Structures are given as C-alpha cells and as structure tokens.
Amino acid sequence: MVAESTKLSRTEVERLVREVLLQRLRGQIIPPSVREQTGRAPSRPGGPPNPLVVNVSARHMHVTPSDLEALFGSGTKLTKLKDLYQQGEFASEQLVTIVGPRQRIIPNVRILGPTRDYSQIELSYTDGVYLGIDLPLRISGNHEGTPGCVVMGPKGAITLQRGVIRAERHVHMSKDDMAYYGVRDGDYMKLKIDGPCGVLFDRVKVRFHPKVVCEVHIDTDEGNACDLDSATHMELVK
C-alpha cells in the first residue's frame, strides 16, 4: 500500500504520476514548453496547436465575493495555493464543508479562484449518492432547476438555493484548437483513453474561450472509471 510505505496519500501519488504521465505524453506530441505558449500556430506541420491535456476535476466550489465573506469573514479574499493549468485560474487555500439532506457531510472541499459572479459546487455522482443530492448534469453557470445545499466555512454557513451540479465533461479550446480539430463551440467530441481500464467517452462538449489552451476536464468518477493514471494513449476525436 503506497500510503503506508511513503507517507504519501493515493491522491498525492495520483497527482504526481499524472504529471509525469502527462509530461511524457506531451513529449510525444509537442515539447513541454508549449505550456507557456497559448494559442500559437502548430509547432510542426499537421500537429495540434496545443498538446492534449486531460485533467480530473475533483469536487470543488466556485464562489461569489459575498458568499466568500459570509463563509470566511468580512473582507476575505481568496489566497492562492497553486496555479491551475489555465492561466489565471488557481486552487485557493480556502476549504468548505458541504452538507447534504442525508445528514452527511463532505469536508475539505476546495474553492477554485478567482471569484465569480455565481457560486457553484461541482460534485461527482458518487458524492451525490453519498450526500443524497440528485445532481443534474450541467455546463458551468447553467443553474436553472438545479438543487442547492448548505455550505459551512470557518466563520459562517450559507444556504445555496441552487448551483450544485455534476459538470458535463468538456474540453476547453482556443480558436486554433477548434480549427485543428475541425469543431465549433458547443460541438461534442469523443475522448479515447487506452489502458487496462480503457474507455471511450462520448459527448465531450467543446467550450471556446480566446484565452484558454486545449484541456479536457472529466470528474473523479470518469477519471477512476478509465484509471487515467495508467492510460497508455489518449486521443480526442470528432
């Protein structure tokens, strides 16, 4: 058991292995330095403008400035723990506890920054079953008809009226990424993960933003179903 012999949790080991793996995969497609070269033209004839990066989104919260203050105290700003793959996005040091209707809680849910103009909690269906929340499948920010929940912070609790979702699997793309793959904002693609738990994910939604680089987001159920850590090949297909 890894956790016993090295004092690293499986989550930490997962993260390290994933980083190494992704670096290796990037190396097969395009030099690692591409990370700092968003939106540039293809580095070699026929190659993608950005490497294919697949990241697992663990459960997390997005928060408005006012909800943040209600949870952490007046005047609180998010403080950065580490940068995420997309420029400007970060995992904050702030953690909250989610309370569900089965009188169960999930503690240590991280807030991702920067603050937004809506609060939102993204959970896996496994989390939803545990908490007793019937999660709708949504793209970020689409909260019509979504359930809420109670959220606890160190300085207060809030009741979200809505915004608790399972995030629909998606791929962030720049204009160059979309041109390379021949897709448009809102299209659906397929993500092929080869390995001992190989899976072809259908319905990966293309989400365009001029400032992003190509990155697929799947949740922990999906990342565990395909055992992303042990993937031998990844491919995004139309």
Next chain:
Amino acid sequence: MVAESTKLSRTEVERLVREVLLQRLRGQIIPPSVREQTGRAPSRPGGPPNPLVVNVSARHMHVTPSDLEALFGSGTKLTKLKDLYQQGEFASEQLVTIVGPRQRIIPNVRILGPTRDYSQIELSYTDGVYLGIDLPLRISGNHEGTPGCVVMGPKGAITLQRGVIRAERHVHMSKDDMAYYGVRDGDYMKLKIDGPCGVLFDRVKVRFHPKVVCEVHIDTDEGNACDLDSATHMELVK
C-alpha cells in the same frame, strides 16, 4: 432533491429506476420471463439466448465461513436479504466496516453470499483513494500481490492479509451466450452505453460458468461515469 420529497435515498431511487429501465430494455429484446429461463436456446431467430443485463456492483465483501464467525460470532451463517440476478447468489443481512491506512473507515459494507473459500473485498478506486488503499485491478479470486485491510464486525475484527481489489469489469456468460456473441472464456468485449453521459467501455472480460445467465458487472465509478440510470441503449460488442 428526491431524498427530501419522498424519503427515498438516491440509492433506492437508482435501484428502482434501474429495474424499470432494465425491464423496458429486456422487453425490447426478449420477454421478461427469460429471467427464469437460464441457458435456453434463443427465443427468436437471431436473438440472444439471454437479455443483456448490466448491473452495478457496489462495494461488497465475500467471506470464508471462519472469517464470518470471527466477525459475527461463533456459529454465524449468512442470512439472506435479497436474491441477486444470478441463481443462488444473494445480498446478506450482514454488514462490516472497512478500515484503511488513512485512519478512515467505510461502514455498512454488505457481505454477498454464499460463503466462499476466500475472503475478498471489492471497492471502487474512489473508495481506494478515500481509504488510502492502492487497489489492484483483478478478476475475483486472483489475490497474488493484493493488499489487505482491517475489517470490523459486531463481534470482532480481522486483518485480511490480501484480497482487497478493484474488480475488473466483466460479463458472466453461459455457453449459449458465448456462442451467440462469438467469444470464449477470457476474451475481452466492449460495452456501449448511450445516453447523456455515453461511454464505450473497453476490456469487458468474458467469464464463463455453465450456470450463469448473461450479466455485465461494472463498479460504481463506471456506473456513475456513464450514468447507467439514464442510458437510452446498451450493447455488448466483440
């Protein structure tokens, strides 16, 4: 939130919806009465000998008679809560608590009967991350090099030296099932699940037994990744 308005947990709702859905799917392929007609010849020209049934295996334990007595007291036999899909298999009333190296527990893990000549615990990777157990991917009964854990029952605790696994996704088949699909014991097939979270699962291992009827087993990570409840079509392909 379903759990609040009806007093049914999402798990219970899931089970009911899945039953209704499977009955509907069965109805499209073969009459529901096939459940009692294991291994018979195809009911119509070209049709499968048994309907395609996909079930999610939640975390569970298999137990030897002696481990059962250590956990529940001398002379204890498994008592049936309900029958499972395969004849003779059942969910017992006995529940245990799994203890992992991160000083976390998972309570209420059900023992499936009848007793076996080995004890085994089948968890999802989500469970493994939570507990701190690095789960190997195995077919039932293959315990070489697998980790163990502490298991607590109402009358005692045992330390399993091995047998804690993620079960490799598989499909139970009779001789007639294998003949229909053109596969042999140990072959790998693909399972296609269409729907809002559509997934094509690669590497579904064929497991032959003369007394089973066709049934795919996936774990909760896989069932949640594809949202089996909302599947619109299922297909097993070579």
